[in-house]
Amino acid sequence: MTAPDSVHELAKARLAARAERNFALSDQLRDEIAALGFEVVDVAGGYELRPKKRFPTYESTRDIRPINSGKFEITVAMIIDGFHEDAVKTIQSIKEHSQCAIAILVVGDPGILVNELDARTSLVQLTEDFGWGESANALLRNVTSEFIVIMDPSTRFTGDAITPVLAELKKREFVAVGWRGGLMNLEDEWRSVDDKGAGEVDVLFSYFIAMHREDALAARGFSNRALYYRNADIEFSLNLRHSNGRLLQMELPLEQDRHHGYHDTDPEYRDAQSKKNYDRILERFRGKTAILSPRR
Numbered sequence: 001m002t003a004p005d006s007v008h009e010l011a012k013a014r015l016a017a018r019a020e021r022n023f024a025l026s027d028q029l030r031d032e033i034a035a036l037g038f039e040v041v042d043v044a045g046g047y048e049l050r051p052k053k054r055f056p057t058y059e060s061t062r063d064i065r066p067i068n069s070g071k072f073e074i075t076v077a078m079i080i081d082g083f084h085e086d087a088v089k090t091i092q093s094i095k096e097h098s099q100c101a102i103a104i105l106v107v108g109d110p111g112i113l114v115n116e117l118d119a120r121t122s123l124v125q126l127t128e129d130f131g132w133g134e135s136a137n138a139l140l141r142n143v144t145s146e147f148i149v150i151m152d153p154s155t156r157f158t159g160d161a162i163t164p165v166l167a168e169l170k171k172r173e174f175v176a177v178g179w180r181g182g183l184m185n186l187e188d189e190w191r192s193v194d195d196k197g198a199g200e201v202d203v204l205f206s207y208f209i210a211m212h213r214e215d216a217l218a219a220r221g222f223s224n225r226a227l228y229y230r231n232a233d234i235e236f237s238l239n240l241r242h243s244n245g246r247l248l249q250m251e252l253p254l255e256q257d258r259h260h261g262y263h264d265t266d267p268e269y270r271d272a273q274s275k276k277n278y279d280r281i282l283e284r285f286r287g288k289t290a291i292l293s294p295r296r
Contacts, residue, residue, distance in 0.1 A: 003038050003049040011040050011047050018042075024071075031070050035119040054114055055123040061130050061138040067122050069101035069145035074166055074210070076100050076149045077139040079132060079229075081107040083260045087153040090257075091116045097253070098162035103143050105135050133226030136206075140213060140221050149210040152229070154260060155179070159253025165210040168248060175219075175245030176211035178204030179252045181237070183295065190286045191278075193234065200293040201249045202241060206233040208254055211240075219243040223280065228273030229261055235281050241291045 003011075014029035033040050039052040058064050069075045076094055080087045087104075091113075094102055102121040106113060107129045117123055124142075126135070136150055147169055149162075161179075168177050181204040182195040193203050206229055219239045226232035237247060262270065285291070 007033055007036050007038050007049060010036075011049055014040060015047055028071060031068065032119050035117065054117055055110065055125055057125040057127060059127050061126065061134050064124055064138050064142050066144050067103045067124060067139070067142045069103070069122075069143055070120055072099070072101035072120060073145055074100050074147040074149065074162060075103050075143040075145040076151055076162075077103040077105070077136075077143060078151055078153050079105050079107070079135045079139070080113065080153055081129065083153070083264070084111045084113055086257060086260065088112060088116060090153045090156055091121065093157040095121075097157040098160050100149075100162045101143070101145055103139060105139055107135075131224070131227035132229040133222040133232050134224045136232075137221040137224060140216050143213065146213060147210060148213045148216070149208060150206050151208045152206055152259070152261060154257050155207045156255050156257055157253065158255055161208070161252045161254055164250065164252065168250065169210060169212060173246065174200075174248040175215040175240055175243075176204055176209055176237070177248040177250055178210065179208040179250065179254050180205045181247065181249040184292060186289070190282060196249075196296055198249050198251050199296060201237075201247050202292050203234050203237040204247050204249065207256060208252065209233065209236075215240070215243075215245060219245065223277070225280070226273075226277050228265075228270065228277070230270065230274040231277035231281065235277060235284075238281065238285045238291065241293070242285070242288075246293065 010029050010033050014026050017025040030040055034052055037052055037054060038049045041048045091102060104123045106123060106125050110123055110125055165177050181201040182193040184190050184202045185192040185194050222232055222236045
């Protein structure tokens with residue numbers, strides 16, 4: 001495939017930027033070239049342009065390589081397993097309202113999602129489903145931005161949700177901030193979570209959780225044993241609090257569309273996996289009230 005003139009112009013501009021030692025601009029132009037389907041290779045006296053596969057495919061989460069976040073200091077990361085049309089709407093809502101990188105981990109054929117790839121949107125394909133927790137950890141390990149949002153593709157942006165979240169995280173008072181969460185219910189022995197609205201909380205849900213990536217990894221991330229998302233984020237939240245991290249629930253310009261991960265999952269599988277996740281939470285954390293946030 002021959003590169004069009006517009007791509008050659010970008011490659012020439014990148015060559016000039018490198019000659020001027022403007023490596024930030026050089027990297028930005030390289031990413032723009034990659035988003036247009038080409039790899040630029042430096043050779044003696046110039047460059048070569050080669051057709052580039054638009055996304056990598058892996059057989060295992062352990063094989064995933066770094067996912068370039070470009071110039072952005074925060075990446076919105078999503079795990080997508082089916083319902084591609086809804087995921088496209090979510091991706092487009094992010095692009096419309098916020099400035100951030102977007103990383104998509106797709107289980108199986110990405111289909112129409114490849115049409116959303118651009119200079120700030122990356123896609124990684126997994127040929128097999130390794131479970132929600134392991135996939136979320138692969139995103140935590142491999143995006144290159146300082147901050148990351150783990151977000152369900154049923155959540156839509158209605159405004160700029162990134163700027164206030166990033167401002168809060170940079171204060172370093174909270175290791176994670178999110179949109180929905182609450183306090184563990186002590187009266188029913190930790191078997192439910194009470195949503196008390198904005199403020200410090202015990203738990204944030206993965207409809208939208210933003211965090212400093214290194215903090216999340218230091219707390220060992222999500223449980224690889226969590227095949228299903230439900231309650232895995234509760235376990236992760238309590239791990240963060242156990243590591244002396246504080247969590248903040250915020251009012252953010254977000255809305256939830258049909259939550260396919262819940263409503264369109266086999267009920268027996270959903271309930272069995274949710275119970276496994278919650279049994280681990282109760283076994284490890286129940287009664288350890290010292291790790292909880294102040295009651296309100």
